[in-house]
Amino acid sequence: MSSPTTLLGLKHLRRISLALAVGGLSFHGLSAIAQTIIPNTATANFRGTPGGPFQTVRSNTVTVPLVAERLEIIKVGDRGAAEPGDTTIYRLLIRNSGNSTLTNLVVTDTLPLGLRYVNNSARASLSTAGGPSAPVNLSGATVNGQVVTFTYPSLAPQQTLTIAYGALLTPDAVRGSGRNLAVARARNPAGGEVVSNNATHLLRIRPGILSDCGTIIGRVFVDKNYDGEQQPGEPGVPNAVVFMDDGNRITTDANGLFSLPYAVAGHRTGTLDLTSLPGYTLAPNLYRIEANAPSRLVKLAPGGLARMNFAVTPSFREGQR
DSSP: OOOOHHHHHHHHHHHHHHHHHSSSOOOOOOOOOOSEEEEEOOEEEESSTTTOOOOEEEOEEEEEEEEOOOOEEEEEEEEEEOOOOOOEEEEEEEEEEEEEEEOEEEEEEOOOOOOOETTOOEEEEEEEETTTEEEEOOEEEETTTTTEEEEEEETTTTTEEEEEEEEEEEEGGGSSOEEEEEEEEOOOTOEEEEEEEEEEEEEOOOOOOOOOOEEEEEEEEOOSSSSSSOOOOOOOTOEEEEEEEOOOEOOOOSSEEEEEEESSEEEEEEEEGGGSSSSEEEEEOOGGGGGGSSEEEEOOOOEEEEEEEEEEEEEOOTTOO
16 A cells, blocks of 8 residues: 555646746846956045045955856745645756856755655756756655755756655644755866755745644542552542633533643643642652642643643541541
């Protein structure tokens, strides 16, 4: 059986192929470099004496040589916002705008937190000087965590390699920034490294059906063996009151259970109000010291579930006054 990621890649293959052909972004209009030296001078005007004539001073000429090899990269996406469960299509345009053929091209794209590369979804095409593009084969993508790496043998002057691939948004995406970074590296004829500019893309992450809140559940029960866990024969205590750190007041039901939906994520504290339980006191815990306090501290993740239980025991012994 194919994995969901593989099926997802096949499902969006048509979108990725279309992204290679259209997208409204190219390197057209970038003029070729005709000279290799840029002269630069500066002048300054000043008065030698108050009210005197202006004098002009000219600096020496500084020449800046242009690098013969130049690698450029642009990154775009097919959408500006998405939510967990969606697939976004990224396009990378890598152009050799220099005068020499570059070899061993390596394109590194660091995906945002919560985005996962769709296996076998990468497609590539090659064009020269704004001409028609033709499909080419990539050697495959290497995935290491959030980093996706593509390789290509060589890129001739004025050639543009376009790579399109799919990325799936997981629930962790709501905790990320949605911004990723892409950079290209290659070798010039002398064996030196040529590095492109950094290309970024920002995808706005919508929570969708997920939420930045969570749910807190718990129970108040009679702990007969002092282990902090409710077991058969240990009844729940109704009408017990638990106060949350934000002021929320929760009352247990007939079975001693309570819940707080839509609680703000983070470290949350609940405290059992012993005055709401006449005849009961906290049950000593023989295994965990922190369970001997009337409050509980839990870490609630966005869209997550956290539990806080309170064990009590009668404050008098049966048969004694």
